[in-house]
Amino acid sequence: MSYLEDPGPGRGSLPPRAAFTSDAPSLSLNGTWRFRLSPSLAAAPSGIEAEGFDDSAWDELPVPSLWQLHGHGRPAYTNVPYPFPVDPPHVPSDNPTGDHRLRFDLPAGWPAGSAVLRFDGIDSCGRIWLNGTELGVTQGSRLPSEFEVGPLLRPAGNVLVVRVHQWSAGSYLEDQDMWWASGIFRAVTLLARPDGGIGDYWIRADYDHTTGLGTVRVETRPDVVLDIPELGVTAHPAGEALELPVEPWSAETPRLYEGTLSTAAERVPVRIGFRTVTIEDGQLKVNGRPLMLRGVNRHEHDPRTGRVVSPETALADVLLVKRHNVNAVRTSHYPPDPAFLELCDTYGLWVIDECDLETHGFEPLGWAGNPSDELIWAEAYLDRMRRTVERDKNRPSVILWSLGNESHTGENLARMAEWVRHRDPTRPIHYEGDHDCAYVDVHSRMYATHEEVERIGRKDDDNARRRELPFLQCEYGHAMGNGPGGLLEYRELFERYPNCQGGFVWEWIDHGLAADGHFAYGGDFGEPIHDGNFVIDGLVFPDRTPSPGLAEFAKVIEPVRIEADASGIRVSNHYDFVDTGHLTFTWVLEDEGIAVAEGVLEVPPVLSGQSTVVSRPSLPATSGESWLTVSAALTSSTAWAPAGHVVGWGQLAVSEAPVAAPLPPRGPVFRTGGRLVLGAGEFDPATGTLSALGGHVVTGPRLDVWRATTDNDRGTFAGRPDADQWREAGLHRMQHRVIAVDADGEELVVRTRVAPPAQPFGLFADYTWTAFDDRLRLRVEVTPDGEFPGTLPRLGLAMAIPGAWGSAEWFGGGPGEAYPDSRQAARIGRFSSSVEGLQTPYVFPQENGNRTAVRWAALTAPDGAGLRIDGDPVFDFTARRWTAAALEEARHTDDLVPGELVHLTLDVAQHGLGTASCGPGVLPRYRLVPQKTEFTLWFRPVPGR
Incomplete structure (x- = not known):
């Protein structure tokens, strides 16, 4: 059998071991390599392993890299389907093959003897030669492979050759909802291995929370000694247990003790975190305390280099998640670069470390032939689990091992769990696909509805094993496009039921790839099979700009909650371990959004x-x-944020708006020059529509119910998409019929019916305009006519104003966008922005930018002229330089071309967001059902300077 179609784990590599550095010489082989891409193995050149092979005509390629992102072929995205025929373990003959060659010299003084060549990641299969000798074949793309090369090395002129294939039998185990791309994408390193050196080690560092004592014991060769200077430990025999008082490690207090392991031949720096993970009383606990996991799933992604993620980018991720109150990461769906886990140790994050395994493409086939239950794949499954555990066993941040993702169930997964349980009984086992929880230690679900979470919390389950386990949502809150909605209600369930211990939002980052003027997603590279923009589902945009969804998540999961109480201000501590002594509480009083007083609030720890x-x-x-806004911020700088960084805030209403002054006399409606004039407004006498305000041309406002659909509106996870129902009802093409325009006396009353073509239902909309000096009051009465088949996208008015009015200021919810089921991050204040700044640049354009609970808003030109709108009492608004129809048609951000007008929506209600792109739809309380509605707005021209 060809090595490409061998379902085993590869050949020739050394047994797996921990990732670590030492004082032994090492040589990075990252850099510029020679490269040639062939369409197949058959078309690839022969003899490339020969030292004298002429590669001078080949291209150059950086290593690490994915060759498709350097102009060699194209990436492809699928979520579930395999992009090749499902005929395991066979792969297509048309199998892109990338040959890599590097000539290198050893540094002066490189020692003779053993040396290890380490590859941290090759996708999907690599065949490797050094100086003409074959070393072996790798499989398991996101796992390390090491080869003994000492006898083959020479001081100069070494030739390393790696033939990488896009497809191999291992590709059937790597269907992980990401871009298919190939290459040597992690580090390549040559490591000298001194005789008498430390080949491997495992630091067992436990903590007894009842005594405050830590116990450390190192599994390694017998002559190794352990030094921990800070604890006064010197030359302690590593194999002997040592008990002593220590400070424990946790995600909130990531206390690490610097030390060394050493023999006469080698010194290894170590960082020891003392902590103990248990499952007791149906709860996941660390150091005796139950955890609340406020987590994210994290794929490794960079918009320019794909899965090649620099140390600087990995650090940026860790700092950003910490600054947004995230305390946990699930490494979906493979072990990350080992440097990332070191960052989690350092800065403090709980980690579910997931094996490099997913066979999701078998699900559409009824799981027929799924490798999880086929004996020929057993060793590959075990090998991937061994390499995961052995590589990362010394990381205190890793508190659960995950067998993989979406690979159904089967004996091979059970074997993996059995091996892990024997090898490392100190960490529980996670795998969502074991729905009966037969071989795992936690009950895990993805995208469970709120109702299902409540049933699990109540232990309303006929499966006794599930009832006794802690429950995690390994994926929930699908962060695709505008959303997710409903996070608050999930948090309330997690806090209500002790066995429900949080979960991990899907996911951290949009996987857009940098293109000309926008970010690309599935289908943008001509893939015949793809899953479109389903790869764009993160809390941060591809360039790591936080989305509104991240701001909402950070607010929902804030570790300190500040709320009004009948006796004053209630401060609640939702940290798992620490008190609030590290925080300073400050307050600011704002009068209609203007700060008038501030101070420090004395809060005992x-x-x-x-x-x-x-x-x-x-x-x-x-x-x-x-409004009184109270904030809890870091008193002193930490490793992850400066002093003053806010971790939680709350608002308390202090005084209501004053009672409005008596209205002046109403102004009359009169006709002049074929127009209706009422106060500062001019109206079309045939339609009753406002056509000018204060001498400036405007269009509308008219009743409008359509919004550009969101990914969640279009989502099928919760059943029939809202967007399909709305389009079938014709809500995107509503037509207006004027029934009457009554312009007598002091009111202009316009009666209309707004309805879609080909349908018998609609909405009666009556507009009553009244003038008071320079202000116009508009009262709108909306009455459903006939039986609507479902919900409305939104309910309000649409109008267009001069494009020069491009500056917005408002008093209400902000500073960012908000929707009915995603508005916790909006605080009441006074905010300003350009119209451009009001937009949220979702990679796939969609409804965005809604500002909620607005008391008043002003849109003005540079000279100050413009329009002010007041609510009676509040309204929502958006302002854009394109129509909702243009937004609906756009597929990338650069499809949106600013027009000459600013298009306003002024809403009394919006339909919620939900997470139906992959999760439950909009909760009933946030669904916008047609019903009789009245609302009032005031319009006033703003004179220029």
Whole structure:
């Protein structure tokens, strides 16, 4: 059998071991290699392993890299389907093959003897030669492979050759909802291995929370000694257990002790975190305390280099998640670069370390032939698990091992679990696909509805094994496009039921690839089979700009909650371990969004899981609607954020808006020059539509119910998509019929019916305009006519104003966008932005930018002229330089071309977001059902300077 179609784990490599550095010489072989891509193995050149092979005409390629992102072929994206025929273990003959060659010299003084050549990642299969001798074949793309090369090395002129194939039998185990791309994408390193050196080690560092004692014992060769200077440990025999008082490691207090393991031949720096993971009383605990996992799933991705992620980018991820209150990462769906886990140790994150395994493409086939239950794949499964555990066993941040993802179930997975349980009984086992929980230690689900989570929390389950286990949502809150909605309700369930211990939002980053003017997704590279923009489902955009979804998640999971209480201000500590002594609480009083007083709020340290109530500060009188905002911020800088970084905040209403002054007399409606004039407004006498305000041409406002659909509106996970129902109902092409325009006296009353073509239902919309000096009051009455088949996207008005009015200021919810089921991050204040700045540049354009609970908003030109709109009491608004129809038609951000007008929507209600792109739809309380509605807005021209 060809090595390409061998279902085994590869050949020739050394037994797996921990990832670590030492004082032994090492040589990075990263850099510029010679490269040639062939369409198949048959078309690839022969004899490339020969030292004298002439590669001078070949291209150059950086290593690490994925060759498709350097102009050699094209990447392809699928979520579930394999992009090749499902005929395991066979792969197509048309199998892109990339040959890599490197000539290198050893540094002066390189020692004779053993040396190891380490590849941290080759996708999907590599055949390797050094100086003409074959070393072996790798499989398991995101796992290390090491080869003994000492006898083959020479001081100069070494020739390393790696033939990499895009497809191999291992590709059937690597269907992980990401770009298919190939190459040597992680580091290549030559490691000298001194005689008497430390080949491997395992630091067992436990913590007894009842005594405060840590126990450390190192499994390694017998002559190794351990030094931990800070603990006074010197030359301790590594194999002997040592018990001593220590500070424990946790994600909140990532205490690491620097030390060394050494023999006469080699010194290895180590960083020891003492912690103990248990499952007790149906809960996942660390150091005796139950955890609440506020996590994200993280694929490795860079918009320019794909799965080649630099140390700087990995650090940026860790800092960004920490600054947004995230405390856990699931390494979906493979072990990350080992440097990332070192960062998790350093900065403090709980980690579910996932094996490099997914066979999702067998699901559409009824799981027929799935490798998880086929004996010929057993060794490959075990090999991948061994390499995961052995590589990462010394990481205190890793608290669960995951067998993989979406590979159904079968004996091979059970064997993996059995091996892990024997090898490392100190960490529980996770795997969502074991729905009966026969061989795992935690009950895991993905995209469980709120109702299902509640049933699990109540232990309403006929499976006794599941009832006794802690429950995690390994994936939920699908962050695709505008959303996710419903995160608050998930948090409330996690906090209500002790066995429900949080979960991991899918996912951290949009996997867009940098293209000319936009980010590309599935189908943009001509793939015949692809899953479109389903790869764009992150809390941060491809360039790692936080999305509104991340701001919402950070607010929902904030570790300190500040709320109004009948006795003052309640401060609740939702950290798992630490008290609030490291935080400073400050307050600011704002009068209609303008700060008028501020100070420090004295809050005694609140223990984990506890709350306290403190008195409100003494506040000055205010003349308008005023709010007290209390923030909890870091008192001192940490490794991950500066002093003053806010980890939680709350708002308390102080005073309502003053009672409005009596209205002046109403102005009359009169006709002049074929127009209707009412106060500052001019109206079309035939339609009753406002056509000018304060001498400036405007269009509308008219009743409007359509919004550019979101990924969640179009999602099929929860059943029939809302967007399909809306389009079938014709809500995107509503037509207006004027029934009457009554322009007598002091009111302009316009009666209309707004309805879709070919349908018997619609909405009666009555507009009543009244003038008071320079202000126009519009009262809108909406009455459903006939039986609507479902929900509305939104309900409000649409109008267009001059394009020069491109600056927005408002008093209400902000600073970012908000929707009914995703509005926790919006605070009441006064904000300003350009119209351009109001847009959220979702990679796949869609409804965005809604500002909620707005008391008033002004759109103005540089000279100050413009329009002010007041709510009675509040409204939502968006402002864009394109229509909703143009937004609906766009497929990339650069499809949106600014027009000459600013298009406003002024809404009384929006349909929620939900997560139906992959998860539950909009919860009933957030569904916009047609019903009789009245709302009032005030319009006033703003004079220029």
